[in-house]
Amino acid sequence: AFEFHYFFTRKFWFAYLAKALVVFPGGFGTMDELMEILTLVQTGKIKKELKIVVFDSKFWKNVVNFDNLIEAGVINKSDLDLFEFVDTVDDAYKSITEHLENHYLKNGKH
16 A cells, blocks of 8 residues: 655645546545546646546535536536546446547557
């Protein structure tokens, strides 16, 4: 297991090696990691094709009012395309597998 003293270092390595991320329900640390990754993808700081799968849509939609963020004009509706909600392990597996096949495996774009 990896242990990091600083959250910045943890988040850097979290994103640096990843081709896909699955985010499960969690507290402030999990929200911090999710929001930072979304911000880095949204602003183009992460340029690679990174699949972000957010597990348990009911939990996350209760924690973060994404529609309100759009209505307030602080994110665009298209920003919701940066990630995908899933509610089953099978859906998460299918989403990630399709992403890897399309973007990273030899029969895909790269």
